[in-house]
Amino acid sequence: MAERWAHRATAVLMGVCVLTAVFLYIPAFAQLVGRRALVVTAHQWAGVALPIPVLAALGSRALRADLGLLNRFGPHDRVWLRAVLRRDKRPSSRPAHKFNAGQKIYAAWTAGATLVMLGTGLMMWFTHLTPLTWRTSATFVHDWLALSLGIVLAGHVGMAMGDPEARRGMRTGSVTREWAEREHPLWWP
Template sequence: MSLRVDAPSPTRVRRFGRTQKWVHRATAALMGVCVVTAACLYVPQFAELVGRRELVVRVHEWAGLALPLPVLLGLASRAFRTDLGFLNRFGPHDRVWLRAALHRDKRRAARPAGKFNAGQKVYAAWIAGASLVMLGTGLLMWFTHLTPIQWRTSATFVHDWLALTIGIVLGGHIGMALGDPEARRGLRTGSVSREWAEREHPLWRP
């Protein structure tokens, strides 16, 4: 009688497919263009350095208009739609994670997470909503003849201050990514180490 020996588990697990990686990179590139061109429009030192304000305005407008396209195109992928479902679904463990984050409790048991942790879900929801508001207010500022001046003034106020907030939040997002090389590797290659997955996302079953 032969004894059955289970094969060793692979050291790396698949986290993202080609579509998810492409959507993230394309969205990040467009968002980066929006942020850089906005800085060139609103910071006098950058404006003087770059010049060609009309061109910068046009690049900013078209990059902002194109910002939703990667996500919309990504909806053709079942894997991407599945990930959106994970991001859009909050469970009891997410409340536990958020409570631990607020109390700066970094114990593994205190921060249960599925494929995406609660912080990632909150960020994804916020940046998606903020991007839509930026798109709407940007269109009101672009097509000035379609709305009364009160609307355009309000849109400009919201657009400017929300842009500043987005810049700060994006800085935090990038800072978190810089502090987690394995998470960055997952977005770059599509796979992460099994040890990282079990430590950071113990409820995820790849």
């Protein structure tokens, strides 16, 4: 339950960050907003709040167990990655536990990118704390990482849209036995 709550809350905050970034950085959309300062404030506070859902959910034993699974690569993950690189779509060629290797890589990359975005965003927000060259570099990193994060998030949403059973699992906390046996055979008892 805490895992789904943390995922949903993080998705909402990330959505606010992405949407406000679009209105801040794309000139055609920026013209649609009359109160730029309000958009900036919403972007800043959503960004600062982004780690809070996961930190708050750390009290959940289930979330900590999931983080432990996400943080460990086993031999089956290498097999899964090789099958993906060979474009082998047979389920038997891609063994996975609760999380497949792609989900583990995505989670690690997104967590790291979020921390970098938070750090660079704070440097840009609190301009009096860092020298101009640091802020200039922070802006460069923040903008380009935001673009790459947007692309990766679009891929994440696209993958989720292509798997209704996984979406049902995120909504309800359960999946069908057939789906679990096919997609995550090492997870199913």
